[in-house]
Amino acid sequence: MIKVDHLAKRYADVYAVDHISFEVKQGEILGLLGPNGAGKTTTMRILTCYMPATSGTATVAGYDVFRDSISVRKNIGYLPENVPLYPEMRVKEYLSFRAKLKKLPYRERKVKIGECIEKCRIADVQNQIIGTLSKGYRQRVGLADTLVHDPKILILDEPTIGLDPNQIRQVRQLIKELGEKHTILLSTHILPEVEMLCGRVIIINRGKIVAMDTPSNLAVQLRSGNNITLEVRGAGEKIKNALSGIRGVKKVVWHEKGELSNFNVEAERGMDIREDVFTSIVKNNGVIREMKQTPITLEEIFHQITTQEHHEQEVAV
């Protein structure tokens, strides 16, 4: 449904999107994952015909985004980041305006708007002025707008940003339901969100695709770098030295609080060191009060990936 081929967008000397290629198949939910400024929004803006690419091509629903922009726009529903809405309009009025703008015939309009209001659970605020709505409701009004003309493709830019945990759950549930009927491209910088929603993930950084896989595969890769936090009763110094000696351990941070010590052990990717940690602490007469494996956060992964690349570049030079 979406085909992107060597797409690039340059601002002055910097490539915001650096020759990326990918494809979204019909019925798929694809996640664009990346830190802020990675090029997610720019990519989406190109796909929604808001701005053109510097080079490369993209087709959406079979139409070229540059040459056939009106046809593309008829087939997409786009939810921009932060969901800009007209604050002085009422919810139903806004949806009716958008439906007209999207050329929905008069007869269908009323039915479709009613459906969207129901689907997005905004019936209780449908006559309220948008400016008075909470962020969660605004987000759902935005979603209702993207759905109103029943587009084949939904493009959602950070659909859960700035919501409270309950609202995030509701919006995710909604997106999941929508995924049954629509092809969805969504962007986020939250890893669990991608795992929950997407069939496939593209990780993008500095305008380049750094990984493309299913979330479960990526999660294994990303989380294989281990972080273990420990609370131990015993001789802190001795245990610290013992832990540092375990094969695969990269770094040990130690804080002492009276009899108790807190450790943070960072191990290499793909190494499970928990049992070795246990035996070495026991050997040093320590008592483990707590042991917890904490996954590396996305930011850390990105930090790693980017610094790695830099390193490689330096070597290449």
Add this chain to the structure above:
Amino acid sequence: MTSVGTIFHREVNAYFLSPIAYVVIAVFTVFSGYFFSIMLGITQESTLRYSLAYTQFILSILTPVITMRLMAEENKTGTIEPLMTAPVTDFEVVFGKFLAAWALYNVMIAPTAFYIIFLAWVGNPDYGAIIASYTGLILMGGLFISIGLLVSAITKNQIVAAVIGIVALLILLVIGLASADHEGWFYNALRYIGTYDHWDTFTKGIIDTRDVIYYVSFTALLIFIVVRIVESRRWR
């Protein structure tokens, strides 16, 4: 072209849902009424001609207030993004907004019809001159709005849009007014570019095609430029 109506409808609603429409209508009515009564007292003539000369000055200040939000607000709040990713052309958006502002402008000058009733009551006005004046007033409104729209399209800040718009319109008024008593190609050119001369002809009761063409073509050119500016985000 169907979207022009949709945009127009929304923009007119937005005007009357915000205080802007009521404020400009009130301010215009107060000042135009003031000038009307003063000029009527001085000249004792049953004509709108003298008070309309001042009306252009008021309009130069109020029209940019009408137009300031048209594009600047969309740019600032980001609503330009869902708007431009809907299946509408840039021209439809710009033209719909232009028509909405023009409609508000015409509503704003509508209360002056009361002065005509008053003149008819106390004297015997020349209706031909009045019809010509209103034709000129409406055409001039189109030009003022397209200038305000242009300024609004190049900024995100409504205040900036209003101030630059007012300054631009006053310059356009002053260059014609200041060169009224001078001869030579330079002053002729200024008089032609400025709005004062063209407007003056209408208030005298003359609908000259040269003046109509001036207003219509200038307005069309500016709308064309605004469409290009809105489009320009595509090349930036």
